[in-house]
Amino acid sequence: MVEKKNRKTKKLTVDKSIEGRRIDWISRLLGPPPAGELSLGIGDDAAVWKPRRGYRAVLTVDSQSEGTHFLPGWLSPEEIGRRAVSSSISDLAAMNARPALVLVSLLLESERTESYFRKLYRGIAAACEDYGALIAGGNISRGPLSITVTCIGEARESDITSRDGLRNGDELWVTGTPGLANLGLLHLRDRIFGGSSSPEIRQAVAAFKKPRARIVEAAALGRGWLPHAAIDLSDGLYKDLLHLLNSSSNQGGPEVGIVLDKQAIETLQPLGKLCSKVNRSPCQAALEGGEDYELLLAIPPGRATTARRRAFDRKFDLPMTRIGTVTSDQPGLWLKTDSSGSLKQLTGNGFEHF
Amino acid sequence: MVEKKNRKTKKLTVDKSIEGRRIDWISRLLGPPPAGELSLGIGDDAAVWKPRRGYRAVLTVDSQSEGTHFLPGWLSPEEIGRRAVSSSISDLAAMNARPALVLVSLLLESERTESYFRKLYRGIAAACEDYGALIAGGNISRGPLSITVTCIGEARESDITSRDGLRNGDELWVTGTPGLANLGLLHLRDRIFGGSSSPEIRQAVAAFKKPRARIVEAAALGRGWLPHAAIDLSDGLYKDLLHLLNSSSNQGGPEVGIVLDKQAIETLQPLGKLCSKVNRSPCQAALEGGEDYELLLAIPPGRATTARRRAFDRKFDLPMTRIGTVTSDQPGLWLKTDSSGSLKQLTGNGFEHF
Structure with a gap:
């Protein structure tokens, strides 16, 4: 069936579009996830995660976009990345949940340099590391700069604080x-x-x-x-x-x-x-x-x-x-x-x- | 301690900024979540969810933005909303996971009409309903139109299909x-x-x-x-x-x-x-x-x-x-x-x- 079997085959690589290269770079930056809770992470269609036995998943999303949440020149790219993570993870703090995973959706104009992209992402990754959250997935596409961070945390149901528990005398x-x-x-x-x-x-x-x-x-x-x-x-x-x-x-x-x-x-x-x-x-x-x-x-x-x-x-x-x-x-x-x-x-x- | 106790107190309502009114509208559109898996949904800092016993959480995020994924006039606002949900949930289909929850982060220019916003969100909500996914949370802020949909699904570990299982003869x-x-x-x-x-x-x-x-x-x-x-x-x-x-x-x-x-x-x-x-x-x-x-x-x-x-x-x-x-x-x-x-x-x- 195979006619040209012995000819040298060209090495195939994933599409090296700018997004493909960036995903490769992110994978190297983050390294492999620690064994355990995240059984499938970056590189597949979706991530697979198991909250610990007896725990609930706690979920939130927040976006930061240039022009609305900050103006050009106010923040360094690292600060923009860190801030986007912190603002989203803060909602888990309010619920008293431990941050476990983060999904990052990044819109970035095509004229931003690779250096800018990397600084931004290093800020995102550094903040996630500080909070003990793994980056489990994401998405990069062209568009006016915005960062949407979805945080998935875990907590025992009895530990969760909601907004609705005010009592007389508190x-x-x-x-x-x-x-x-x-x-x-x-x-x-x-x-x-x-x-x-x-x-x-x-x-x-x-x-x-x-x-x-x-x-x-x-x-x-x-x-x-x-x-x-x-x-x-x-x-x-x-x-x-x-x-x-x-x-x-x-x-x-x-x-x-x-x-x-x-x-x-x-x-x-x-x-x-x-x-x-x-x-x-x-x-x-x-x-x-x-x-x-x-x-x-x-x-x-x-x-x-x-x-x-x-x-x-x-x-x-x-x-x-x-x-x-x-x-x-x-x-x-x-x-x-x-x-x-x-x-x-x-x-x-x-x-x-x- | 309380001096003016008997005077008529003004009824307090949540901040009725445009975002506050939109969140109210969304809550009415979606109605209360069915009892069970989602113990805390829209209206608090984060949602609380429990995958079924023996199941894993499967997580993905995708964004669609005007100018990159579609141009003005190509799609009706309902279609934009539906498409954003479908493109994200499609990653769960690839993994053979059942969609459970969706978090929606919406950026929208301030000059978009309420009618436009509602059509867009009805498209989002209708698509989620079609796929059997609950909208568990989200975020709305000003910015060039983009919709980021995070999907959380569940699957038994053994049912999950990943990208990496090709075998000779398949x-x-x-x-x-x-x-x-x-x-x-x-x-x-x-x-x-x-x-x-x-x-x-x-x-x-x-x-x-x-x-x-x-x-x-x-x-x-x-x-x-x-x-x-x-x-x-x-x-x-x-x-x-x-x-x-x-x-x-x-x-x-x-x-x-x-x-x-x-x-x-x-x-x-x-x-x-x-x-x-x-x-x-x-x-x-x-x-x-x-x-x-x-x-x-x-x-x-x-x-x-x-x-x-x-x-x-x-x-x-x-x-x-x-x-x-x-x-x-x-x-x-x-x-x-x-x-x-x-x-x-x-x-x-x-x-x-x-």
């Missing part, structure tokens, strides 16, 4: 400094702090450029502090507080409200110092901010003991601040403006005036 | 007509068939506009035909054959080659009729095509019995064609050009000349 705690990333963004966009620099300004810019999903912190808090509900701060404290309230009331539980402590919010560092430079209210900056990827947690009263707070403090270089209380006295979002306990209701179009 | 079978969608695309782009229309031209255009992931067909073939390897035809028959060959040789198995049967490829309907209109070779059209989302399978010799072929034919309105054979006689990709058995090697830069 204490509201935040990690880090809500509003800081937004000040950094405003500085990148509008130079709100002028041409000068300071540790606080650099901290704000870094909060925007290099957010860090609070995976390990969420695991520690999940063990000792036992949150009733959690959310990651991507839309800003005000909107994310409303998400918590609405999720809880949608679940048909008793309607609860939240009383925020203005003084506590004003102590968030370095908001006060930065806001004083630009004549803003620190409270407003915290409420209106976004993309901090910090955690907002409803902690049962009595759980945030001094011992636990000290232990958290020793382990993580990250402030924890109690900024409010869940109340069944009335629904809605309220601000306690002074020590006498007088309250102002915060609403969508009015909260900026305080 | 028969290569394809579903449907490779190359047809590409002719449809060329007609949409360049009007290659002129201003006239015919059932065959409409069939080609429909193959591009409305591809269908071969999920149910893959399940049927997996049960009786027991494929050693499979891939979905997204890059075109030539490139996807190379993917099969390279995957098998990367796995360290004995190096195999593929002999394609030119006459069998030329029988694929309605390639011959369409190609004769534009002076193309049907074989070249099939090899160079792409985005058919048909299946290419390596079937062990003897499995594709007449009875099984008839049963498949009765069940599905879809031709199955044997287009080649796996051989250990020599590595590479070969075309049997006539009944005497003479072979021509197909290579990346030469295969178009036959």
